[in-house]
Amino acid sequence: MRGMREYRAPYWNEPIILELGSEGERGVMVPKLEEGIAGAVSDAWEYVPEAVRRRRPPGLPELSQAQVLRHFLRLSQQTLGMELGNDIGVGTCTMKYSPKVNEELAALLQDVHPLQDEETLQGVLEVIYRFGHVFLREVSGMDAFTFQPPGGSAAAYTNALIIRKYHEVNGELDRRNEIITTIFSHPCDAACPSTAGFRLVTLYPDPETGLPDTEALKEAVSEHTAGMFITNPEDTGIFNPEIDEWTRIVHEAGGLCSYDQANANALLGVTRAREAEFDLCFFNLHKTFSSPHGSSGPGCGAVGVTEELEEFLPVPVLVQEDGRYRLDYDRPHSIGRVRDFLGNVPVVLRSYAWAMSMGPEGLRETAEVSMINNQYLERRLLAIRGVSKPYNVERRVDQIRYSLETLRRETGVGTNDVANRMVDYGVQSYFKSHHPWIVPEPFTPEPCETYSREDVDHWADVLERVIEEAYADPELVKTAPHRSSGHRIKSEPLDDPEKWAMTWRAYKRKRGLK
């Protein structure tokens, strides 16, 4: 190894696209109407009622094609995607490699319309069916899946709607209006049931073990309990060994249990929702099942439920009869829809292709290597001065929430500064923690299976280097980034109604620009 890699991000200082171009330039041309049509119909404006005709052309930019391409290519260069950088730091997100072949396969669906006659959708319906019925049922132990929820939060929301419907059908909704969650579960596990109208009860961890307290759960349940939304392992990477006791307690109170398995990467083939007695679960296909994260979507939250809850799944439900696939809309107790059409079908196709390339051995290997990588990284990180691992549970599953509190105390350099400085080494700014920060000065790396030992070592080396810098020259770290695509922003305008600007037209008005 030749020592630490030097990195310099592309720096284009690229203008906003609305500042570029000249009047009259064209990026693409619109085809001329064929004579047979143009000669037979009126002028377009005849078809638009006077009251709703556009009077002023929209203030879009006017650029030629190469200039548009170049602009967005430069913006792409100023983005550290997973495929270029090292995204081990972006924990809870499972930043794994998304195989290129799956992009080409997904592109085969580009021209498919979701309302085509079912006879012409048999191939894609078979893919969806196989992935749900064959793969995810076995991986989770649940009985039925839907792929309609277009993201992880959308899946948690779907689960909230199913639980709402279940209690409504049982005539208990007026009474059962509380959902229990834990502070180390993803924020969507609180926000989604709340959006569906539930009151939230949030349980906090034991300061010694980091585990939510079973006694607290016993006190929290009542005749008002509608259900529980929980991740396991939680953000700390700690697996709650009493999870089946938790589901038992909630069931006994008459509630349902929803398992947030957004990132289930290190559990594939190891432990399942079924054995822990969950009623609902969901997997983020853009995390565990390798569909690309796409600058934050499109994704898919695949929801699995037990047989008892199958009747509540969103319509349409995909069914197989005599080797043919059919979309069933006739489900009287269905929650209806959470997303138009069939959800993000290309995401399902990519995930199916990934799972087919893995098979049972590959899924288990994915889990084991993710978990071993996490132990290996831990060993490296805990050897670095200023890094600590809160809570006294030794073994963590897929990720760990570490703390830089010691570093901050000793140098004044905090976790935000370290994240910014790591960018100067070509490493994506790491994920600190969901809010609130229970762990002070947190960071949460997740070295999933597609990272090599070399990658894991590199990430640890960069963190080590930055922390050395923090002890030697705190200002250097506190003023980072220095070699990135931009410099430290002024954050005060972001929350000031007089100065914030979500569009260029607002910016120009507020800053008095032409």
Add this chain to the structure above:
Amino acid sequence: MSRKPFVHPYIPNSVPEVKEEMLREVGAWDAEELYAQMIPDRLRLKRPLELPRPLTAELDLRRHVEELLSKNSDCGKHLSFLGAGCWRHYVPSVCDAIASRSEFLTAYAGGAYSDLGRYQAVFEFQSLIGELLEMEVSGIPTYDWGAAAGNAVRMAARMTGRREILVPRSMSPARLSIVRNFCDSANREGRIRIELVDYDPETGMLDLDDLEEKASSETACVYLENPSYLGVIEAHGREASTIAHDNGAEVVVGVDPISLGVLAPPAEYGADIVCGEAQPLGIHMSAGGGSCGFIASRDEERYVSEYPLRLVSVTETEVEGELGFGQCRYERTSYIGRENAKDYVGTTVGLWAIVSAVYMSLMGPRGMRELGEHIIRKAHYAAERLGEIEGVVISFPTFFKEFVVDLGGSGKTVGEVNGALLCEGIFGGKDLSSEFPELGQSALYCVTETHSLANIERLVASLGEVLAR
């Protein structure tokens, strides 16, 4: 569980020697030993998963998936007139070139310095949709039109403290179902009632008398669509807005933005919040996987504070003349607010925001106008030709790219007709007979720039022949 080594190209540390070494480093003999320290015995799966054998060679995998998908047809092989919320428009190559860039495709939630380009591209999406709509605020889009409408009406309900919304009866039932889920609540007091406003049976536009009657001091917002699900251009946006505003309600308008080269931005006729579906802006249909719902509004604190979406704001940096980006009022979102947030947010459709920004940049003002003119004329040509067929009536005369074709006069059902058209290699319009029984045997046809004169003539000939049988 002892297993044979399984070296996989996506798992570098699956190489047995490497895995062994790493295990030794962390003080274990095998993975099971470690799992046993984390997960109780009773919860661990003690058998291999029962799944198909892996296709580890890329070539085998490609063959397998291609063979499955070969059972499909699509709108390239068939001639399609389907729309109804997912539309086939031309996607310029530059859109695909940017959509497939590794950096954008595989970024996620990086910081505003390491993902500066992603932040800027999203800001540009917000800015460009803002130009189309003549509105100053938009955010990172949500899943689809339905989710955008659901968020928008809830914003209005929170702003007004009212618990009833008025929506058009002509709304897409699927979209309405999504909105219903947003409006229902486990808490009886929290429920938002949905009142359907009739449409004029002649024009398909909102029945203003019915709107007038239903609007009241309970109304949080009047929601209308332009063009509507049934393709109709709503000419009475101004009147509907006045009725809403007179009752102290917000006006929410859902739009198909591809129409905005020729149709007025809703803000001009009174919209306070605009939502809609950006899929037509350079995003492939992908079996419905191209949906992209946006929300926009005026730049006032009372709107901004109610957005559930992440809002990217431009700001200055410590370097003179340099711009940077950050999140505006991030504590609104569920990432910080948890159960006290404005609805919920999560991974939505970031890539589609970027792609539609590319599309709007390529099209420019002239492209949007020319495309709008092209589509509306072509759709009217198709409708006129179809209307000449015995037994066919075009129901509503004022439309943009979709129109209702009433086949009732032929004595055949839409199902029968579409079945016969399918045999001719044509996907007929969406069957509306169960969604809108009052329209009888009607179908929703969609015509865009992707249809040629020959395509339309082929449909006219086939439909004429099918109906004459």
